Every structure is written in structure tokens, then in C-alpha cells.
Amino acid sequence: MTIEQPLRDTSLRRAAVSRLMFLAQQNSLTTDHITTVAETFGVHPRSVRRWMDNAAQHNDRYTPQRPASFTLTQVMRDAVALFCGNIAAAYRDLHKRGHLGDDPVSYATFHRAVTTAYTPGFLAGLRGGEKERRKFDVHFTRDIGHRNQAWEADHVEASVWVNVNGHRRKPWITWFIDCASDAICGLSISAQTPSRENILLAVRAAVLRGGDHGPFGGSPGLVRVDRGKDFLSDTVETAFGILGVRVVDLPPDTQNSREPSKPSTAPSKQCTSPASSASSTPPEPVNQTKKTPTNAC
Known part of the structure; x- marks a missing residue:
């Protein structure tokens, strides 16, 4: 069979x-x-x-010989970097220059070798720069831990519209989330920009147990907050200090921070090979008039 x-x-x-x-x-x-x-x-x-x-x-023992794996040479790595992560363009250039050996490997083999040697984030960085590479970074990776080991607090704008005294607004939610179970331990809702009063209400709802409160909540080991001035106020820190809870302010988010505005004459982000850039001519200036000097009297 x-x-x-x-x-x-x-x-x-x-x-x-x-x-x-x-x-x-x-x-x-x-x-x-x-x-x-x-x-x-x-x-x-x-x-x-x-x-x-x-x-x-092999002494009556079947021992298969593994085929020799294809690895990138330094010339091949330079070609991938030269063409900004464009594997197909790098392969065509290497094949044209004869740097793929006497018996050139197939494009599928070359593509597999490149993706094995480099991470997707590295190739994205070659194509679009550091900003594109950072999109593949892993953020906020921590051990899960146990229940009430750590909480995280934040303000979130709800994606619904409500009628507040005849005005159309989106409410704000202040909540404390248990990092181990992703459960909401306590929250407060405000129709306006939240403040430290909303934080204290959410703290009360998160700490209390029994009745309408729980089952999640209690006393955490620590609380992680962003660098908002309301979370870092003395009132909030004192409230947690009475409970013996340490407040940890998270570092600022520099990965996805807003970039300053760039002038309209910024160079293009397209990556070109030296040959194409050498043969190209600079563009003509736009909306520039030649000023003629005036004769001094």
C-alpha cells in the first residue's frame, strides 16, 4: 500500500x-x-x-547527508542594502554582474536566504527608514504575573456620543486594569475632560470589594500610570501611599512620538541606486524669480 x-x-x-x-x-x-x-x-x-x-x-546506521545550505556573501548583503531591501532588484543586479556563482541559484533560493538572514523589521528599515523599522518593534512585553500584582491606569475617550445638557459630547472613562487578567477593577465616567477627582473615584471603585464592587479589585502590588499631571498629582500619590501601593510612572513614548513639521522642500524618501542618482538631473526651482540689483543713487 x-x-x-x-x-x-x-x-x-x-x-x-x-x-x-x-x-x-x-x-x-x-x-x-x-x-x-x-x-x-x-x-x-x-x-x-x-x-x-x-x-x-556508517556502520550499518543510516546517516543522511544534509544538503549544503545557501548563505549570503558580503557582496550579496551589500546589494540588498544598496537596493534598499528590494530583493528582486538585488537578485537581478547580482545575476547581471555574475556574483551568483557559476551555477546561479534561483530567485526563490536567494529570497529565502535573504528573509532568513534579515528580520522583516530590518528589511522594512531599508525600504522606509527608521520609522518603518520601528513598526515591527514589540512594545509592552512583560511577564503575566499573578492577579493584583500590577495595575495600569489611563483615560480613554469612549467612541459614542451622548447628550449632555443639549450638547453632543463623547464621555471619558478612567479605569484601572489588572495586568494579569485584563479585567477592569474600577472605573469612573465623566462627561468632560477627566481630572484627579475622576481618578480618586476610579480608585475607590477598584479597591472596594463586596456589594456592587468586585469580584476583581482589592489592593495591588503597584500601579503603572502614564506621565499625565493628574495621575502624578500629590493627591493621587497620597491616596495610593495610604494603601501602601507604589505608583510607577511609565517612560514617555518616544517610538511613536509626533515628529516636527518638515519643510515643503524636504528631499524625497525614495531610495535610488548610485547609478540612477548620478544620471538624474536636479529639478528646476519653482516660483523663484531672479532679482535684479537696483542702482544706488
């Missing part, structure tokens, strides 16, 4: 070859044995005989 897909497990292949080698030593090996193993693994009987020859060269 032939299976639909050939078996790739080396241990199973080694066991089958070991059995065939034992039969060969007992002078009981037949062609039917080899054909049965070949059909089981979905290969030709000649492949099974090659396995047996391999085992005979």
Missing part, C-alpha cells in the same frame, strides 16, 4: 533501513522487502538501495 505523501521522518527511515540491513546479514533479504519499504515511503526502490549503501558506509 502506497501512502499519499512520502514519509520524511529520519527515525522511521533509519528503522526501516536497519531492518533491511539485518535481513541482508541473515541472507534473507529479497526484492519484495525492498519494494515494500519503497512503497511505504513513496520512493523508488533504487532510493531504498541508496539508503542501504549509506548505512553500509
